[in-house]
Amino acid sequence: MSPESQASEALPSRRRRTPRGGRHRGDESFLLPPGSPTLVLAVPGAARRAGTEIAAELARLVEIEHTGQPAHVGYVEGDEAGLPAVLAGLTQGDPDEPAAVVVPMSTGPDPALESAVRAAVAAAPAPAVAAEPLGPHPLIAEALHDRLADAGLARADRIRMMTMVTGASGFVVATPGGPSAVRQAEVTSVLLASRLAAPVFTASLGDEMAVRGAADQLRASGAASVALAPHLIGLEPEWEYVAAAAAAIGAAHSGPLGAHPALARLAALRYVEALATALAG
Template sequence: MSPESQASEALPSRRRRTPRGGRHRGDESFLLPPGSPTLVLAVPGPARRAGAEIAVELARLVEIEHTGQPAYVGHVEGAEAGLPAVLAGLRQERPDEPAAVVVPLSTGPDPALENAVRAAVAAAPVHVVAAEPLGPHPLIAEALHDRLADAGLARADRIRMMTMVTGASGFVVGTPGDAAAVRQAEVTSVLLASRLAAPVFTAPLADEAAVKAAADQLRAAGAAAVAIAPHLIGPEPEWRYVAPAAALIGAAHAAPLGAHPALARLAALRYVEALATALAD
Protein backbone atom coordinates (compact mmCIF):
# COMPACT_ATOMS: atom_id res chain seq x y z
CA MET A 1 0.00 0.00 0.00
CA SER A 2 1.38 3.42 -0.89
CA PRO A 3 2.08 6.05 1.80
CA GLU A 4 -0.67 8.19 0.25
CA SER A 5 -3.19 5.37 0.65
CA GLN A 6 -2.09 4.77 4.24
CA ALA A 7 -2.49 8.45 5.00
CA SER A 8 -5.97 8.62 3.52
CA GLU A 9 -7.09 5.62 5.59
CA ALA A 10 -5.48 6.64 8.87
CA LEU A 11 -6.26 10.34 8.89
CA PRO A 12 -9.42 11.38 10.69
CA SER A 13 -12.42 12.54 8.76
CA ARG A 14 -14.08 15.81 9.62
CA ARG A 15 -17.56 15.87 11.02
CA ARG A 16 -19.83 18.83 11.58
CA ARG A 17 -21.44 18.84 14.98
CA THR A 18 -24.98 20.00 15.48
CA PRO A 19 -24.79 23.82 15.68
CA ARG A 20 -24.75 25.15 19.21
CA GLY A 21 -24.95 28.60 20.65
CA GLY A 22 -22.06 30.57 22.08
CA ARG A 23 -18.43 30.56 21.08
CA HIS A 24 -18.52 26.89 20.00
CA ARG A 25 -20.93 27.57 17.16
CA GLY A 26 -19.52 26.36 13.84
CA ASP A 27 -16.54 24.49 15.32
CA GLU A 28 -15.42 21.38 13.46
CA SER A 29 -14.22 18.28 15.23
CA PHE A 30 -12.34 15.19 14.14
CA LEU A 31 -13.55 11.62 14.12
CA LEU A 32 -10.63 9.23 14.54
CA PRO A 33 -10.87 5.60 13.40
CA PRO A 34 -10.28 2.90 16.04
CA GLY A 35 -6.63 2.29 16.78
CA SER A 36 -5.51 5.77 15.71
CA PRO A 37 -2.34 7.10 17.33
CA THR A 38 -2.81 8.50 20.81
CA LEU A 39 -2.71 12.26 21.31
CA VAL A 40 -0.41 13.26 24.17
CA LEU A 41 -0.17 16.84 25.42
CA ALA A 42 3.39 17.68 26.51
CA VAL A 43 3.19 20.10 29.43
CA PRO A 44 5.99 22.35 30.72
CA GLY A 45 7.01 21.85 34.33
CA PRO A 46 6.02 19.17 36.85
CA ALA A 47 2.55 17.82 37.51
CA ARG A 48 2.19 19.64 40.83
CA ARG A 49 2.98 23.11 39.50
CA ALA A 50 0.18 25.68 39.67
CA GLY A 51 -1.79 25.62 36.44
CA ALA A 52 -1.09 21.96 35.68
CA GLU A 53 -4.81 21.18 35.98
CA ILE A 54 -5.35 23.23 32.82
CA ALA A 55 -3.67 20.53 30.74
CA VAL A 56 -6.01 17.88 32.15
CA GLU A 57 -9.04 19.98 31.25
CA LEU A 58 -7.69 20.63 27.74
CA ALA A 59 -7.15 16.89 27.24
CA ARG A 60 -10.76 16.33 28.27
CA LEU A 61 -11.94 18.94 25.78
CA VAL A 62 -9.89 17.34 23.01
CA GLU A 63 -11.49 13.99 23.76
CA ILE A 64 -15.06 15.27 23.94
CA GLU A 65 -15.05 17.97 21.28
CA HIS A 66 -12.62 16.69 18.68
CA THR A 67 -11.01 13.27 18.62
CA GLY A 68 -13.53 11.05 20.36
CA GLN A 69 -10.79 8.96 21.94
CA PRO A 70 -8.64 9.34 25.09
CA ALA A 71 -6.00 12.06 25.17
CA TYR A 72 -3.17 11.96 27.69
CA VAL A 73 -1.05 14.49 29.55
CA GLY A 74 2.70 14.11 30.05
CA HIS A 75 4.82 16.56 32.04
CA VAL A 76 8.41 17.18 30.99
CA GLU A 77 9.63 17.61 34.59
CA GLY A 78 9.23 15.29 37.55
CA ALA A 79 8.34 11.64 37.81
CA GLU A 80 4.60 12.11 38.37
CA ALA A 81 2.72 11.87 35.05
CA GLY A 82 6.06 12.26 33.30
CA LEU A 83 6.09 12.34 29.52
CA PRO A 84 8.63 9.48 29.15
CA ALA A 85 6.53 7.25 31.41
CA VAL A 86 3.33 8.09 29.53
CA LEU A 87 4.96 7.19 26.20
CA ALA A 88 6.46 4.01 27.67
CA GLY A 89 2.97 2.86 28.67
CA LEU A 90 1.59 3.01 25.12
CA ARG A 91 1.22 0.07 22.78
CA GLN A 92 2.10 -0.04 19.11
CA GLU A 93 -1.32 -0.80 17.62
CA ARG A 94 -0.27 -0.65 13.97
CA PRO A 95 3.27 -1.26 12.71
CA ASP A 96 2.89 1.17 9.79
CA GLU A 97 2.01 4.29 11.78
CA PRO A 98 3.02 6.07 15.01
CA ALA A 99 1.68 4.90 18.34
CA ALA A 100 1.34 8.50 19.49
CA VAL A 101 1.58 12.13 18.47
CA VAL A 102 3.00 14.48 21.11
CA VAL A 103 1.60 18.02 20.95
CA PRO A 104 3.62 20.63 22.89
CA LEU A 105 1.32 22.69 25.09
CA SER A 106 2.79 26.08 24.24
CA THR A 107 1.64 29.14 22.33
CA GLY A 108 4.89 29.41 20.38
CA PRO A 109 8.55 28.37 20.29
CA ASP A 110 9.78 27.03 23.65
CA PRO A 111 13.26 25.55 23.25
CA ALA A 112 13.28 23.87 26.67
CA LEU A 113 9.91 22.20 26.07
CA GLU A 114 10.78 21.22 22.51
CA ASN A 115 14.12 19.70 23.59
CA ALA A 116 12.38 17.70 26.31
CA VAL A 117 9.77 16.48 23.82
CA ARG A 118 12.44 15.44 21.31
CA ALA A 119 14.35 13.54 23.99
CA ALA A 120 11.22 11.73 25.18
CA VAL A 121 10.19 10.88 21.61
CA ALA A 122 13.67 9.52 20.81
CA ALA A 123 13.72 7.38 23.97
CA ALA A 124 10.18 6.02 23.60
CA PRO A 125 9.94 2.23 23.11
CA VAL A 126 7.24 2.76 20.46
CA HIS A 127 7.13 4.93 17.34
CA VAL A 128 6.18 8.47 18.38
CA VAL A 129 6.20 11.74 16.46
CA ALA A 130 6.17 15.32 17.71
CA ALA A 131 3.78 18.01 16.51
CA GLU A 132 4.31 21.76 16.26
CA PRO A 133 3.38 24.12 19.12
CA LEU A 134 -0.18 25.42 19.15
CA GLY A 135 0.71 28.89 17.87
CA PRO A 136 0.96 31.18 16.13
CA HIS A 137 -2.58 30.84 14.83
CA PRO A 138 -5.64 33.11 14.55
CA LEU A 139 -7.37 30.99 17.18
CA ILE A 140 -4.79 32.19 19.74
CA ALA A 141 -5.84 35.77 19.01
CA GLU A 142 -9.48 34.75 19.51
CA ALA A 143 -8.65 33.20 22.88
CA LEU A 144 -6.65 36.27 23.99
CA HIS A 145 -9.59 38.47 23.03
CA ASP A 146 -11.96 36.34 25.07
CA ARG A 147 -9.75 36.46 28.17
CA LEU A 148 -9.43 40.25 27.92
CA ALA A 149 -13.21 40.51 27.58
CA ASP A 150 -13.69 38.17 30.55
CA ALA A 151 -11.59 40.57 32.63
CA GLY A 152 -13.55 43.61 31.43
CA LEU A 153 -10.51 44.94 29.58
CA ALA A 154 -11.88 44.73 26.03
CA ARG A 155 -15.19 44.55 24.27
CA ALA A 156 -16.36 41.00 23.86
CA ASP A 157 -16.35 39.32 20.48
CA ARG A 158 -19.28 40.56 18.42
CA ILE A 159 -20.16 36.92 17.63
CA ARG A 160 -21.03 36.46 21.29
CA MET A 161 -23.54 39.34 21.03
CA MET A 162 -22.28 41.05 24.18
CA THR A 163 -21.29 44.61 24.96
CA MET A 164 -19.37 46.09 27.86
CA VAL A 165 -17.34 49.11 28.78
CA THR A 166 -13.81 48.75 27.46
CA GLY A 167 -11.33 48.90 30.33
CA ALA A 168 -8.18 49.50 28.25
CA SER A 169 -7.26 51.26 25.03
CA GLY A 170 -3.81 49.77 24.46
CA PHE A 171 -2.50 46.26 25.01
CA VAL A 172 0.79 44.48 25.64
CA VAL A 173 0.89 40.84 24.58
CA GLY A 174 3.25 39.44 27.22
CA THR A 175 4.93 36.33 25.93
CA PRO A 176 7.29 33.69 27.34
CA GLY A 177 10.45 32.67 25.59
CA ASP A 178 13.22 34.33 23.65
CA ALA A 179 13.35 36.71 20.69
CA ALA A 180 12.07 34.00 18.31
CA ALA A 181 9.00 33.50 20.48
CA VAL A 182 8.39 37.25 20.56
CA ARG A 183 8.62 37.48 16.77
CA GLN A 184 6.06 34.71 16.36
CA ALA A 185 3.80 36.27 18.99
CA GLU A 186 3.85 39.49 16.98
CA VAL A 187 1.79 37.66 14.35
CA THR A 188 -0.85 37.05 17.00
CA SER A 189 -0.56 40.64 18.21
CA VAL A 190 -1.40 41.95 14.74
CA LEU A 191 -4.48 39.71 14.61
CA LEU A 192 -5.49 40.79 18.11
CA ALA A 193 -5.10 44.48 17.21
CA SER A 194 -7.44 43.93 14.27
CA ARG A 195 -10.04 42.30 16.51
CA LEU A 196 -9.80 45.00 19.18
CA ALA A 197 -9.37 48.00 16.82
CA ALA A 198 -6.69 49.15 19.27
CA PRO A 199 -2.88 49.29 19.33
CA VAL A 200 -1.09 46.15 20.51
CA PHE A 201 2.63 45.69 21.21
CA THR A 202 4.52 42.51 22.08
CA ALA A 203 7.09 42.08 24.84
CA PRO A 204 8.78 39.19 26.68
CA LEU A 205 7.38 38.92 30.20
CA ALA A 206 10.78 38.22 31.74
CA ASP A 207 12.23 41.49 30.37
CA GLU A 208 10.98 44.38 32.51
CA ALA A 209 12.63 46.98 30.28
CA ALA A 210 10.89 45.61 27.19
CA VAL A 211 7.49 45.54 28.93
CA LYS A 212 7.95 49.13 30.10
CA ALA A 213 9.06 50.25 26.63
CA ALA A 214 5.95 48.69 25.09
CA ALA A 215 3.69 50.43 27.60
CA ASP A 216 5.47 53.77 27.01
CA GLN A 217 4.93 53.39 23.25
CA LEU A 218 1.24 52.70 23.76
CA ARG A 219 0.80 55.74 25.96
CA ALA A 220 2.77 57.89 23.53
CA ALA A 221 0.34 56.69 20.84
CA GLY A 222 -2.58 57.93 22.93
CA ALA A 223 -3.61 54.89 24.97
CA ALA A 224 -5.11 56.20 28.20
CA ALA A 225 -5.18 52.78 29.88
CA VAL A 226 -2.90 49.81 29.18
CA ALA A 227 -3.55 46.12 29.85
CA ILE A 228 -1.42 43.00 29.56
CA ALA A 229 -2.74 40.02 27.60
CA PRO A 230 -0.70 37.02 28.78
CA HIS A 231 0.33 34.92 25.78
CA LEU A 232 0.37 31.93 28.12
CA ILE A 233 -1.72 28.83 28.66
CA GLY A 234 -1.09 28.60 32.41
CA PRO A 235 1.42 25.88 33.33
CA GLU A 236 4.40 27.88 32.00
CA PRO A 237 6.83 29.20 34.63
CA GLU A 238 6.62 32.67 33.08
CA TRP A 239 3.13 33.12 34.53
CA ARG A 240 4.83 34.38 37.70
CA TYR A 241 6.02 37.46 35.80
CA VAL A 242 2.57 38.67 34.78
CA ALA A 243 1.43 40.38 37.99
CA PRO A 244 4.81 42.11 38.62
CA ALA A 245 4.93 43.28 34.98
CA ALA A 246 1.43 44.72 35.28
CA ALA A 247 2.33 46.48 38.52
CA LEU A 248 5.50 47.88 36.94
CA ILE A 249 3.59 49.67 34.17
CA GLY A 250 0.45 50.45 36.16
CA ALA A 251 -1.71 48.12 34.09
CA ALA A 252 -4.38 45.51 34.60
CA HIS A 253 -3.98 42.04 33.16
CA ALA A 254 -6.15 39.20 31.93
CA ALA A 255 -6.02 35.59 33.06
CA PRO A 256 -3.96 33.04 31.13
CA LEU A 257 -5.62 31.36 28.18
CA GLY A 258 -6.33 28.29 30.28
CA ALA A 259 -8.58 25.53 28.98
CA HIS A 260 -10.03 27.65 26.19
CA PRO A 261 -11.93 25.65 23.53
CA ALA A 262 -9.79 27.24 20.82
CA LEU A 263 -6.68 25.59 22.30
CA ALA A 264 -8.33 22.18 22.30
CA ARG A 265 -9.21 22.69 18.66
CA LEU A 266 -5.61 23.69 17.90
CA ALA A 267 -4.25 20.61 19.67
CA ALA A 268 -6.42 18.41 17.44
CA LEU A 269 -5.29 20.37 14.37
CA ARG A 270 -1.59 20.00 15.22
CA TYR A 271 -2.16 16.27 15.80
CA VAL A 272 -3.67 15.86 12.34
CA GLU A 273 -0.89 17.88 10.69
CA ALA A 274 1.87 15.87 12.37
CA LEU A 275 0.20 12.56 11.58
CA ALA A 276 -0.26 13.51 7.92
CA THR A 277 3.43 14.43 7.65
CA ALA A 278 4.54 11.21 9.34
CA LEU A 279 2.44 9.02 7.08
CA ALA A 280 3.55 10.85 3.94
CA ASP A 281 7.28 10.38 4.68
Protein backbone atom coordinates in the same frame (compact mmCIF):
# COMPACT_ATOMS: atom_id res chain seq x y z
CA MET B 1 -11.74 33.63 6.12
CA SER B 2 -12.46 33.27 9.84
CA PRO B 3 -10.06 31.51 12.24
CA GLU B 4 -12.70 28.83 12.71
CA SER B 5 -12.81 28.15 8.98
CA GLN B 6 -9.02 28.05 8.76
CA ALA B 7 -8.89 25.53 11.59
CA SER B 8 -11.60 23.35 10.11
CA GLU B 9 -9.93 23.24 6.70
CA ALA B 10 -6.70 22.17 8.39
CA LEU B 11 -8.33 19.23 10.16
CA PRO B 12 -8.55 16.62 7.40
CA SER B 13 -9.06 12.94 7.77
CA ARG B 14 -6.18 10.59 6.97
CA ARG B 15 -4.38 11.67 3.80
CA ARG B 16 -2.45 8.53 2.98
CA ARG B 17 -5.34 6.12 2.92
CA THR B 18 -8.99 5.89 3.84
CA PRO B 19 -9.58 6.16 7.59
CA ARG B 20 -10.67 3.01 9.35
CA GLY B 21 -14.18 4.11 10.13
CA GLY B 22 -13.24 7.73 10.93
CA ARG B 23 -15.55 10.55 9.94
CA HIS B 24 -15.73 14.30 10.28
CA ARG B 25 -17.89 15.71 13.08
CA GLY B 26 -19.27 19.12 12.14
CA ASP B 27 -17.15 21.88 10.71
CA GLU B 28 -14.48 21.99 13.42
CA SER B 29 -14.04 18.45 14.72
CA PHE B 30 -13.40 14.93 13.60
CA LEU B 31 -13.54 11.52 15.18
CA LEU B 32 -10.48 9.28 15.20
CA PRO B 33 -11.03 5.61 14.43
CA PRO B 34 -10.18 3.15 17.21
CA GLY B 35 -6.49 2.28 17.23
CA SER B 36 -5.36 5.69 16.03
CA PRO B 37 -2.11 7.06 17.45
CA THR B 38 -2.62 8.50 20.91
CA LEU B 39 -2.57 12.27 21.27
CA VAL B 40 -0.29 13.22 24.17
CA LEU B 41 -0.15 16.77 25.53
CA ALA B 42 3.40 17.59 26.65
CA VAL B 43 3.26 19.97 29.61
CA PRO B 44 6.18 22.05 30.95
CA GLY B 45 7.15 21.51 34.55
CA ALA B 46 6.02 18.73 36.87
CA ALA B 47 2.70 17.35 38.00
CA ARG B 48 1.05 18.65 41.18
CA ARG B 49 1.89 22.29 40.56
CA ALA B 50 -0.24 25.34 39.80
CA GLY B 51 -1.96 25.07 36.43
CA THR B 52 -2.01 21.28 36.11
CA GLU B 53 -5.83 21.32 36.15
CA ILE B 54 -5.62 23.29 32.88
CA ALA B 55 -3.84 20.40 31.17
CA ALA B 56 -6.43 17.91 32.40
CA GLU B 57 -9.29 20.08 31.16
CA LEU B 58 -7.63 20.61 27.77
CA ALA B 59 -7.20 16.85 27.39
CA ARG B 60 -10.89 16.41 28.18
CA LEU B 61 -11.90 19.05 25.63
CA VAL B 62 -9.72 17.49 22.94
CA GLU B 63 -11.44 14.15 23.50
CA ILE B 64 -15.07 15.24 23.74
CA GLU B 65 -14.97 18.07 21.19
CA HIS B 66 -12.55 16.80 18.55
CA THR B 67 -11.11 13.30 18.52
CA GLY B 68 -13.49 11.04 20.43
CA GLN B 69 -10.41 9.27 21.83
CA PRO B 70 -8.73 9.87 25.20
CA ALA B 71 -5.89 12.40 25.16
CA HIS B 72 -3.07 11.80 27.62
CA VAL B 73 -1.03 14.34 29.58
CA GLY B 74 2.72 13.93 30.13
CA TYR B 75 4.90 16.28 32.18
CA VAL B 76 8.48 16.91 31.12
CA GLU B 77 9.75 17.14 34.71
CA GLY B 78 9.36 14.74 37.60
CA ASP B 79 8.38 11.09 37.75
CA GLU B 80 4.64 11.47 38.31
CA ALA B 81 2.84 11.33 34.96
CA GLY B 82 6.19 11.98 33.30
CA LEU B 83 6.18 12.16 29.53
CA PRO B 84 8.70 9.29 29.09
CA ALA B 85 6.58 7.04 31.31
CA VAL B 86 3.38 7.98 29.49
CA LEU B 87 4.96 7.11 26.13
CA ALA B 88 6.40 3.89 27.54
CA GLY B 89 2.90 2.82 28.56
CA LEU B 90 1.47 3.09 25.04
CA THR B 91 1.33 0.29 22.52
CA GLN B 92 1.44 0.61 18.77
CA GLY B 93 -1.77 -0.30 16.99
CA ASP B 94 -1.35 -0.10 13.23
CA PRO B 95 2.27 -1.03 12.35
CA ASP B 96 2.20 1.64 9.65
CA GLU B 97 1.49 4.39 12.17
CA PRO B 98 3.25 5.77 15.24
CA ALA B 99 1.92 4.88 18.67
CA ALA B 100 1.63 8.53 19.69
CA VAL B 101 1.77 12.12 18.54
CA VAL B 102 3.15 14.48 21.21
CA VAL B 103 1.87 18.07 21.12
CA PRO B 104 3.89 20.64 23.11
CA MET B 105 1.63 22.82 25.26
CA SER B 106 3.14 26.19 24.42
CA THR B 107 1.90 29.23 22.52
CA GLY B 108 5.19 29.66 20.67
CA PRO B 109 8.79 28.47 20.55
CA ASP B 110 9.96 27.01 23.85
CA PRO B 111 13.40 25.44 23.31
CA ALA B 112 13.48 23.67 26.68
CA LEU B 113 10.04 22.11 26.22
CA GLU B 114 10.67 21.15 22.61
CA SER B 115 14.05 19.59 23.51
CA ALA B 116 12.41 17.53 26.26
CA VAL B 117 9.71 16.38 23.84
CA ARG B 118 12.26 15.35 21.21
CA ALA B 119 14.28 13.43 23.80
CA ALA B 120 11.20 11.60 25.09
CA VAL B 121 10.05 10.75 21.56
CA ALA B 122 13.51 9.44 20.63
CA ALA B 123 13.67 7.25 23.74
CA ALA B 124 10.10 5.91 23.51
CA PRO B 125 9.91 2.11 23.09
CA ALA B 126 7.18 2.46 20.44
CA PRO B 127 7.44 4.94 17.55
CA ALA B 128 6.22 8.43 18.38
CA VAL B 129 6.09 11.77 16.57
CA ALA B 130 6.67 15.28 17.91
CA ALA B 131 4.21 17.95 16.73
CA GLU B 132 4.67 21.71 16.53
CA PRO B 133 3.68 24.05 19.40
CA LEU B 134 0.15 25.42 19.39
CA GLY B 135 1.09 28.89 18.13
CA PRO B 136 1.36 31.10 16.31
CA HIS B 137 -2.15 30.78 14.90
CA PRO B 138 -5.20 33.06 14.51
CA LEU B 139 -7.00 31.04 17.16
CA ILE B 140 -4.51 32.30 19.77
CA ALA B 141 -5.64 35.85 19.02
CA GLU B 142 -9.26 34.75 19.47
CA ALA B 143 -8.44 33.21 22.85
CA LEU B 144 -6.52 36.32 23.98
CA HIS B 145 -9.49 38.48 22.99
CA ASP B 146 -11.87 36.32 25.00
CA ARG B 147 -9.67 36.44 28.10
CA LEU B 148 -9.36 40.23 27.88
CA ALA B 149 -13.14 40.45 27.56
CA ASP B 150 -13.59 38.09 30.51
CA ALA B 151 -11.49 40.48 32.60
CA GLY B 152 -13.50 43.50 31.46
CA LEU B 153 -10.50 44.91 29.58
CA ALA B 154 -11.84 44.67 26.03
CA ARG B 155 -15.16 44.62 24.28
CA ALA B 156 -16.33 41.07 23.73
CA ASP B 157 -16.56 39.55 20.26
CA ARG B 158 -19.68 40.73 18.45
CA ILE B 159 -20.53 37.12 17.66
CA ARG B 160 -21.11 36.53 21.36
CA MET B 161 -23.74 39.29 21.41
CA MET B 162 -22.26 41.02 24.44
CA THR B 163 -21.86 44.75 25.03
CA MET B 164 -19.11 44.98 27.62
CA VAL B 165 -17.51 48.41 27.94
CA THR B 166 -13.90 48.44 26.77
CA GLY B 167 -11.65 48.91 29.78
CA ALA B 168 -8.36 49.63 27.98
CA SER B 169 -7.32 51.50 24.86
CA GLY B 170 -3.89 49.93 24.36
CA PHE B 171 -2.55 46.44 24.96
CA VAL B 172 0.78 44.73 25.61
CA VAL B 173 0.98 41.08 24.61
CA ALA B 174 3.56 39.68 27.03
CA THR B 175 5.04 36.38 25.91
CA PRO B 176 7.48 34.01 27.59
CA GLY B 177 10.74 33.42 25.76
CA GLY B 178 13.28 35.48 23.88
CA PRO B 179 13.44 37.31 20.54
CA SER B 180 12.17 34.35 18.49
CA ALA B 181 9.11 33.98 20.71
CA VAL B 182 8.45 37.73 20.52
CA ARG B 183 8.66 37.71 16.71
CA GLN B 184 6.14 34.90 16.48
CA ALA B 185 3.86 36.49 19.05
CA GLU B 186 3.87 39.68 16.96
CA VAL B 187 1.80 37.80 14.38
CA THR B 188 -0.81 37.20 17.07
CA SER B 189 -0.59 40.82 18.20
CA VAL B 190 -1.41 42.09 14.71
CA LEU B 191 -4.47 39.83 14.59
CA LEU B 192 -5.49 40.88 18.09
CA ALA B 193 -5.16 44.56 17.17
CA SER B 194 -7.49 43.97 14.25
CA ARG B 195 -10.05 42.28 16.50
CA LEU B 196 -9.86 45.02 19.14
CA ALA B 197 -9.48 47.99 16.78
CA ALA B 198 -6.79 49.21 19.19
CA PRO B 199 -2.98 49.36 19.22
CA VAL B 200 -1.16 46.27 20.47
CA PHE B 201 2.57 45.94 21.19
CA THR B 202 4.52 42.77 21.96
CA ALA B 203 7.21 42.24 24.58
CA SER B 204 9.04 39.44 26.35
CA LEU B 205 7.51 38.78 29.75
CA GLY B 206 10.99 38.25 31.18
CA ASP B 207 12.28 41.60 29.93
CA GLU B 208 10.95 44.29 32.27
CA MET B 209 12.43 47.13 30.19
CA ALA B 210 10.76 45.79 27.03
CA VAL B 211 7.37 45.56 28.74
CA ARG B 212 7.77 49.07 30.16
CA GLY B 213 8.88 50.39 26.77
CA ALA B 214 5.83 48.91 25.05
CA ALA B 215 3.51 50.52 27.61
CA ASP B 216 5.29 53.87 27.23
CA GLN B 217 4.86 53.72 23.43
CA LEU B 218 1.16 52.99 23.82
CA ARG B 219 0.65 55.91 26.17
CA ALA B 220 2.71 58.21 23.94
CA SER B 221 0.48 57.26 21.02
CA GLY B 222 -2.62 58.32 22.95
CA ALA B 223 -3.73 55.19 24.83
CA ALA B 224 -5.42 56.44 27.98
CA SER B 225 -5.21 53.07 29.70
CA VAL B 226 -3.07 50.03 29.07
CA ALA B 227 -3.78 46.34 29.71
CA LEU B 228 -1.38 43.40 29.67
CA ALA B 229 -2.45 40.24 27.83
CA PRO B 230 -0.43 37.17 28.92
CA HIS B 231 0.51 35.14 25.84
CA LEU B 232 0.64 31.89 27.76
CA ILE B 233 -1.56 29.01 28.76
CA GLY B 234 -0.98 29.15 32.52
CA LEU B 235 1.05 25.95 32.65
CA GLU B 236 4.32 27.81 32.15
CA PRO B 237 6.46 28.90 35.12
CA GLU B 238 6.47 32.42 33.67
CA TRP B 239 2.84 32.85 34.73
CA GLU B 240 4.20 33.82 38.17
CA TYR B 241 5.66 37.02 36.68
CA VAL B 242 2.48 38.35 35.09
CA ALA B 243 1.02 40.23 38.06
CA ALA B 244 4.35 41.93 38.83
CA ALA B 245 4.89 42.86 35.18
CA ALA B 246 1.44 44.43 34.98
CA ALA B 247 1.88 46.30 38.25
CA ALA B 248 5.26 47.65 37.08
CA ILE B 249 3.57 49.44 34.17
CA GLY B 250 0.44 50.44 36.07
CA ALA B 251 -1.77 48.12 34.03
CA ALA B 252 -4.45 45.55 34.67
CA HIS B 253 -4.01 42.10 33.15
CA SER B 254 -6.21 39.29 31.92
CA GLY B 255 -6.00 35.69 33.02
CA PRO B 256 -4.04 33.00 31.20
CA LEU B 257 -5.50 31.38 28.10
CA GLY B 258 -6.18 28.32 30.25
CA ALA B 259 -8.43 25.56 28.93
CA HIS B 260 -9.84 27.70 26.15
CA PRO B 261 -11.70 25.70 23.46
CA ALA B 262 -9.46 27.28 20.80
CA LEU B 263 -6.42 25.60 22.37
CA ALA B 264 -8.11 22.21 22.30
CA ARG B 265 -8.88 22.82 18.62
CA LEU B 266 -5.24 23.74 18.01
CA ALA B 267 -4.00 20.59 19.77
CA ALA B 268 -6.13 18.53 17.37
CA LEU B 269 -4.81 20.58 14.46
CA ARG B 270 -1.16 20.04 15.42
CA TYR B 271 -1.86 16.33 15.90
CA VAL B 272 -3.28 16.03 12.38
CA GLU B 273 -0.44 18.03 10.82
CA ALA B 274 2.26 15.91 12.49
CA LEU B 275 0.52 12.64 11.70
CA ALA B 276 -0.02 13.61 8.06
CA THR B 277 3.67 14.47 7.74
CA ALA B 278 4.71 11.20 9.36
CA LEU B 279 2.44 9.09 7.13
CA ALA B 280 3.60 10.91 4.00
CA GLY B 281 7.26 10.39 4.84
